[in-house]
Amino acid sequence: MSWLSDDGMRVFIVLTVIIGGGAAFLAGRGLARSWTPFSRVFFYMALLAGAIRFFHYALFNGALLSPYYYLVTYAVLLAAASLGYRSMRTTQMVTQYRWLYQRTGPFTWRPRQG
Template sequence: MSLFVEDNLWIFIIMTVIGGGGAAFMAGRGMAMKWRPIWMPLLAMVPLALGLRFLHFALFEANLTSLHYLLTDFVVLVIGAFLGYRMTLAKKMANQYPWLYEKAGPLSWRAKA
């Protein structure tokens, strides 16, 4: 049994949530800045999730073929990408079309009355 185990919460938080989630957030932000459709940053999370799974395997002796943890990593990355995408798109819509839209929160915009 290794010192590093698959269920270590700190490894998950540091590697997946902070590291992977930050990269996913920036990828979503970049896609929104180029006016890409929402499916593109979501599709980009597939290789990122595979790479993150490999880092867990290489650095912490985690199971490389664990579907459960791969899907968990993928869901966290998709959430990060979606947040980055929507936050950037809401800001761009309100800034680029100020006569039509205003921000209605961090993730959305609405038509001006």
């Protein structure tokens, strides 16, 4: 799986998945909490992916301007941010509009019956 990162799997998991993914998850929650449209997640994760790629370059001598590794990082961060966004939006909908919606899972809700 060295095709995921140019500086090793451990570095990829720690820096991109754990640190970057955690930041992306929290950013997604923050965007949802302020009722920002989901489309903004794409822009902010593009910026965060650039920052994570810079950390790969500065700390571990990874490739800075590699479109492939940037897109891999972007995809991981976008997935984490989407999970954070959807979980917060679900919480918002079932708490602020509890007479209209009920939770059906960690990322879904449905209209209340009768």
